[in-house]
Amino acid sequence: MGKKYDTPLLDELEKGPWPSFVTEIKKSATHSNMANDELGLVEKSYRDKRGYWKHGGIVGVLGYGGGVIGRYSALPDEFPGVAHFHTVRINQPSGFFYTTKALREICNIWDKYGSGLTNVHGSTGDLVLLGTTTEALEPIFAEYSSRGWDLGGSGSAMRTPSCCIGAARCEWSNIDAMGICNEMTQRFQDEMHRPAYPYKFKIKVAGCACDCVAAIARSDCSIIGTWKGDIAIDQAAVKDYAGKGMDINAEIVEMCPTSCMSYDGKELSIDNGECSRCMHCITKMTKALKTTGEKGITILIGSKAPIVVGSLLSWVVVPFMKIEPPYDDLYEMISKIIEWWDDNAKPRERIGELIEVKGMRPFLEAIGVPPSPAQVFEPRKDPFFFWSDDDFKK
Amino acid sequence: MGKKYDTPLLDELEKGPWPSFVTEIKKSATHSNMANDELGLVEKSYRDKRGYWKHGGIVGVLGYGGGVIGRYSALPDEFPGVAHFHTVRINQPSGFFYTTKALREICNIWDKYGSGLTNVHGSTGDLVLLGTTTEALEPIFAEYSSRGWDLGGSGSAMRTPSCCIGAARCEWSNIDAMGICNEMTQRFQDEMHRPAYPYKFKIKVAGCACDCVAAIARSDCSIIGTWKGDIAIDQAAVKDYAGKGMDINAEIVEMCPTSCMSYDGKELSIDNGECSRCMHCITKMTKALKTTGEKGITILIGSKAPIVVGSLLSWVVVPFMKIEPPYDDLYEMISKIIEWWDDNAKPRERIGELIEVKGMRPFLEAIGVPPSPAQVFEPRKDPFFFWSDDDFKK
């Protein structure tokens, strides 16, 4: 396909060293009419400072209620190639690893049915295929699913869980983040494909408190690996860091949020009982410090973007839980969490919002988790607290 | 009057070294029938674990709507002496200074008309006379007012302003706290005596951020003395503190919340631009450190107890204001603040609660105060902010 539109504004965005999305669209435009019209449409948006997309209609594949975001141009006559421009969300493999063979196959199919444009990956974690038509959906699904790929979530459903690289390559991972993520993705297939929840539900799994997958900020259920035990210190390695110029007092000891470390110029020591397991020292001295003892997870619940009541970060619900493959306990816990939400939420109410309305207690009681100071930064400030009949029986 | 009741429970509270309120009641009971019955009533309360007072009716003196708290016993037949047991609130002199002559006179009058029991002082700051009858109120008022004493506030009115000792005896006072308090008390006489507000309104004045009168926690309008300028250091006095055993690094430098101090074992230095004027270092080294430069006040608004929406601490509204006797500017500012509240509040809505409902902006606009980062710990977190036509004109 040749050049169809003059795009003086977008061309500006091909200048400069950072890889250009305009170049990407142009590349696809060499073989895709859809991508070509996308270029024209976006140029017009740049000129008019506004998008030209209509509200998405409900489109999808047979038996599934999600996985495709319907998208129609507001200017189908002017840009017929993007009259339909749906996206297809494909469940990414946990950890975003691919063989070139697999990814090439994915791309080949997409070249056949779609615009050739992708997002690798979407913000939730899906492999996002950007721009196809309604009639292409069934064959696309058949092509991918027959090769072992399934659609991701959309609508009021479980969304594709996502995770950090975890145990695969990271020495700090307290858990098999990818294993857990994959397992949960598989177990919640039905809930992902047949939206029956009050609203979306996202799971993200991080191997440690660094949270390289932003679980605590962007998932209704945030699973974070942690440990119960001491931080073992390799004093020779400490010396090595000092020798290489690290100012251990300034960079480590004084930055420890609990002030539980000390360094006398020779030996580093940690008052482990006071460590909050924030990860700072470990990240800066990975050769010298190693967690020991029991490994497990903290489950935090409720984070989301600002609509409707302001952004939420996830709240600690289960301070520590031991888990083992095939993660039945975790699956059951998440199921209970979702069940309570499903039973109580209004439509379009996320679980964090619901907990804020109902209070933590009914939620904790429903999922069978006892109160713990780990769940709060500080106790309540007002004297306005409820008593249940149970409390009187005690 | 002799002993009228056995008070085995209260007698327990005469044991132990701390001065006993029971002893006080008994002392008054030697000459007051009211105090005697009070003793019996309170003993009964101790036995039954409950108070025996009815809801206060509205009583007072002619032309005033407040200053007296009506109180009636729930058991007037059993304890006729406390059938009426009203309290009279008297405006304390700012700073709680008295001559023995004046206080003796106050007590003499009270012995004549009341139970002989007092609270010196009430939590708001009034000199509280505890227990009299309705018929005694007019003569009591005549006795006191003819000697220069007036009633305090109650009900939906300005309450008696209160202050720390300030310039009278405290080297840290940036303002004449007592002078300001007295001036405001005088200027708001009408508002104190003729309740016409939506609810109570309290003013407290502290000479510095130590806030020895709890202004920031317990007054709708909290006035706190502050300064713009450097902290002058007397290095000889620093040396003296060190010599006397003060660990200047641990006690001062490391406790400075802005980390703007340093001490090399000899000289103390302060990066004044980064000082938040928290007062810590000054309070611990009063002989070495002294504020210099311009003096003035910070006005904070809104603190109150937890009913209805949880406790509030006052919020910074005017970060810095220069003031001078006779404090016209301050009076006008407070008047504007009250006017906005009076115009907008529902009955029983404190100004802090109203600001929370309306937002800071309309309040600041009404009183003519520009936005300032000093008013917030941090800016908003959500992207949900209003724009007015004025903003577009700019």
Place this chain on the structure above:
Amino acid sequence: MADLPKGWLTAEESKEKRQTDIGPPHFEQFLPPVIKKNYGDWKHHERLDAGTMVHEANSGDKVFTVRVASPRILSTITIYEMLDIADKYCDGYIRFTTRNNVEFMTPDEGKVKPLKKELKDKGFTIGGIGPRISNVVHTQGWVHCHGACTDASGLVKAMMDEFYEYFTEKELPAKVRLAVACCVNMCGAVHCSDLAVVAVHRKVPSINHEAVKNICEIPTTIGSCPTRAISPDPAKKSVKIKDEKCMYCGNCFTVCPPIDIHRPDEDGVAIVVGGKIGSARTGPKFSKLAIPFIYNNPPRWPEVIEALKNILDTYAKGARKHERMGEWIERIGWERFFSLTGIEFTYQHIDDFTFMRDTLRTSAAFKM
């Protein structure tokens, strides 16, 4: 008209004598001369002991202050005793503090010792200055208030008997400000104190519908409820309360007395900790819930005293110099506060009211 009690002004006389809107006397006339002279011109001060300090003015003048405890409920008789002492040693001046202690001042160093001796001899308690426990800010209790769900004065007496030495002598890491309130109206400082007691109810109020009908304004009553638990009961021309929504604050009782919140057998107190007021180092802080409930046990509330002592002792052991209760707790973390004190953490501790969002932990880092 009935006979007036002895010495009372007649109605006529009263009318004649009364003045209005005069406000309090100007403080100036009550200032000791040394204070008046050096007003606004003080140089520095020093704490001489738990109950004595000296202020030095730039003029070189000094004033010595001796602070004495007060039960705040003072009989005129006790006040007269104090005034006599003030006449003898302080040129007829006396002052009270914002925490209701009494201050005796003199510019004459020689008078300090005899003054303190006489105060002690007369049974007064000297102290309250410096890093100690000062007087307790408290409320009316059963002595005077209709709403009281505990007695404030009695609790204060029992507390201060226990903590007596921390007033008169022993130092703590920093000031520890105590407060007691006899209901959640908190007429005092409970909401911002280092260690405080507040009386709480635990049962939904009962309603005397007949009386409500006659006495109460229905919309005001409904509007008074922070949790919107109250709705109209048109049949009874009264109101009804949704049990699950009521958290027993008693605000409805304040505006409508026939809604009775008192249940002597289920009432008691909560203990809160970690508040402060001054902006020194860390800003003002609200008190937070430590123990949600202990039954009223007059006359000396031993369980409450024990609980307070446990918290104070743990603080005294753990805090750094100059570190207030709340600063100590924030440094070690609330999870550690609960493990160190052995206090049980309950559902009640978890905020479900206005500050909920900010108090739930949004971090994977905490102590185990």
Place this chain on the structure above:
Amino acid sequence: MADLPKGWLTAEESKEKRQTDIGPPHFEQFLPPVIKKNYGDWKHHERLDAGTMVHEANSGDKVFTVRVASPRILSTITIYEMLDIADKYCDGYIRFTTRNNVEFMTPDEGKVKPLKKELKDKGFTIGGIGPRISNVVHTQGWVHCHGACTDASGLVKAMMDEFYEYFTEKELPAKVRLAVACCVNMCGAVHCSDLAVVAVHRKVPSINHEAVKNICEIPTTIGSCPTRAISPDPAKKSVKIKDEKCMYCGNCFTVCPPIDIHRPDEDGVAIVVGGKIGSARTGPKFSKLAIPFIYNNPPRWPEVIEALKNILDTYAKGARKHERMGEWIERIGWERFFSLTGIEFTYQHIDDFTFMRDTLRTSAAFKM
């Protein structure tokens, strides 16, 4: 039935081949052998330069990772280019990061240099590791979303051209995580990023009543409004909006398209700062408002870029090593952030929404 495009499965074939609920392929088959072998058994790692790190396993094995920028909108053509390189140097394995960078891994140290050379030669940008700016988490923008009130990809391109060196080379005190969202739905990380841009509207939406009547569910529409600005308009069988209450969030538009929130001439972006996600040192933090509004100025939004640069430069100058943007600002205080950056503080900065109570300053201590 019309002719199928070339190579498409027929409806029949599709039906036959399709499988459901299989989920993604298990990741194991995609792991490079060295990763598979040492899975869960890594010892430590080291950052070799801005785009390279090496992990060492307890077994002694090593894996070298080279990270490459991606515009995230990738044409299949570019992906093929990457795959060819991965075939050549990485035994046919490739990975993407949670911030959409591409990672090339090899256990063979000797391959690292030629790999990097080829990547550079082919125009790829290596970097993003360590205390630098990594890729920008962003959203669809005008490229795909009906709601977009700015273009995300364009902004990202302009930003990263400016900050290019901070990706490829130059260090900052700590990681600086950037994000862009094209509307307040914030499909990404804006709410918890060090420095981020979010598109905002500033005018009350207009309502096409005819269409509302036909398309929208009225109760849902009313319920969607966070500030309860929407009420029924029975006459029009539609809804009306109370202007003073609307803060232009567009949630009504999401559930009811005929409520048009777009006003190209008054739309633009806000800049937020100081968020973070990890719990290292200080807990996760929300981003806070730095600049409430800058007009959309495509294609390169120079005013936005300048504002971001100003903030980044001020941070780079002022922060301590390892100190994230939000940690630096909290250490110096927000009042100082505004004075150092010279950013105007406006009414919009003062929270009047859900966090208002905790963000208003309740302390007499602040910097002047």
